[in-house]
Amino acid sequence: MTDSANTAEELFGQGHAGCKGCGAAIAGRQAMAALGRRTIITVPASCMATLGGGNTQTTWRTPFYHTLFECAPAVASGIRAALDIQGVKDVNVVSWGGDAGSADIGFQSLTGAAERQEHMIHVLYDNEMYMNTGGQTGSQTPLYAITTNGALGKKVRKKNMPAIMEAHGIDYVASANIAFPADLIAKFQKAAAKEGFSYIHILAPCHRGWGIKPDQTVDIARRATECGLWELYELDQGRRTRTYEPGLTPVADYLRAQGRFRNLTDAETAEYQAYVDAHYGGWGGKN
Amino acid sequence: MSKLFITGSEAAALGAKLARIEVLAYYPITPAFPAMERLSKYIEDGELNARFIRAESDHSALAAVLGGSLAGARCYTVTNSQGLLLMTEVVYHTAGLRQPVVMGVANRALSAPHSRFPEHGDAVSQDASGWIQLFCENNQDVLDNTIQAFRLAEELRTPVMVNYEGYIQSHTLEEVAAPDQAGADAFLPLVRRPALDVERPQGVNTVTSPEFYPSYKYSQNEAALKALTLIPAIAAAYNRSFAAASCGLLEAYRMEEAEHAVVAMGSVVATSRILVDELRKQGKKIGLIKVQTWRPFPAEALLRLLQNVRYTTVLDKNIIFGVGGALANDLKAAAYGRLHTVINGAILGLGGSPCGAREIKEALEQTEKSEGGGNRSVWIGSDPPAGGTKR
């Protein structure tokens, strides 16, 4: 090992205060590789907000603002308005929420900004539970997953956020996965070129919440896409394209490898498999 | 200067327009909405070059103008009552981030029970938020204070709330003298201090440890205290520029040799003036102190005026349950060990209930009856009876 390797300045991630093997930090690094230096990023309460800096030091080399929980897209709307009025055109405005800050407590401001077709990108980095408070169940927690306040597993399905965002008629909707960085980066580049609202939903495992080892963060994420539970696709001006064709491995390869699904029965695994078989490609398996 | 016949809502909107606000966001609420509609019309008519964000909630409205401010724009919003309560989290946050946002508040009573009528309960709920809070007696104050609020906010790097009462001010026409645009521009030079700037990146609102947190709060408090000298200075500059009569922290009205002082804020000041004139005609040594700046609390200026006063009646259109009216409470705290006056806090006008000369007079009488009887609030109005609560 050497210390010369970190002489290259990264826009985000070096020295962050997150856990080893943090999926959120991987998502952030990949996204910033696409977005570049002229980006203002707002992050509501989340691991991503707190790991980015403490006191007078931050890991971000772009303007970063840790917003209140409910309102990152609203703040971003205001930032865009302020840039517009000052004639600044070449800056990306991004709000970057976790699953809670986007789909749950932050949903109101997200739907508001999307409906207004604000010129911005909203990212949902999804670790499928409320990890910044220790791993409680939220709307993005998948069926049967065990959490710190749901030892018996979640009883209902994950809310389909990309479909909800698609219904806003925004410029660009995409799913992404930290195990597919080239795909992720290409999607951020597309989103950054849009004049209106873009939504990118990134699967970013949290090994602590998922009951996997830190070094499995990327591998497990990859399995989610390979088994068909996390389809990689985009809706560019409403036109749907699958951006990666997986082998569609058995869902068990993904589910059984995780502690949060340790109580999954064979019947429940089969239910998951049947769901993927029926719905891969969108609701009703349209693609 | 030009004379206009406008509502308080129009005065607020005009103040923001003369300040050339750049980012506006709001979520409609009664009775603040006419100010919002007027601002939107200014923008649509091309009279105001601002970006409007049609927020989907009051919380997001303040969050959006906060974002605008962090990115260097001059920002404004308007709300009241439930909207202000929903914003509360952002209200505190904005002050902590030291952003010079100006907000008009068309004061209205809080639910429950539901009421859409004027009261100061909403503003009082933001007591400890760190915002400068100005209260307007009339529509002239609404205009003057809104314009001055931007200079104050930007010099102090602290947000300012301009309170004017729902209906009594927001929907009532009064004659107002307005500065011209060139004068307003000279009074309010735009200095941008973007905290979010790609040319000078930094991380705003990082996780702050106990070593640092008190330092930020200390500097926030210092800024609030500095407002006590800055507000009169800005008012003096404003009065010079526009031949206006803005009072800054507070105004003493007929306090010469007064034995009994009325202390009040908001529209009830205007009513009190009439009553004081009337009582002075009858030979009563009574005066009035208009508290225009409530946060920070101008304790010293107020105490100076009350040195030789025997009775003080504080009119509060708000109630802090189990404590009393906010203004009376502040004055009692400030006066402790410093004044010998009897301070009687009177609660009146809640939820739009009557607070005319008759009610104020009743409050004064209660005060003079209560000499030596301790400092507790009396409730003024026909029902419940003064001095007690009704089951």
Added chain:
Amino acid sequence: MAFKSVPVVPAGEAGALAAVADNRNQRLRRPEISDQTQIDPLTPLYCPDGAIALTAGRYAISERLCKGCGICAQESPGIRMVPEYTGPRGILN
């Protein structure tokens, strides 16, 4: 108490953490590059800490930034994890 000198707007200096971070005490294992030719070029993008970079045609891992998560070794056969501490162990081990 002694007050800190703080900016008016609560904020931290951009990129400052990269300069001061020292993650060595988080590692039980450390990545070791055994074969430069067997490193997936995407590996730097999988690293959560920006600790591995390709400079002048060679991959190098930062001693200071690496937290020892092992993702790079999972993704690249040319990297393997070795124990951070190889000295004598106490009686409990």
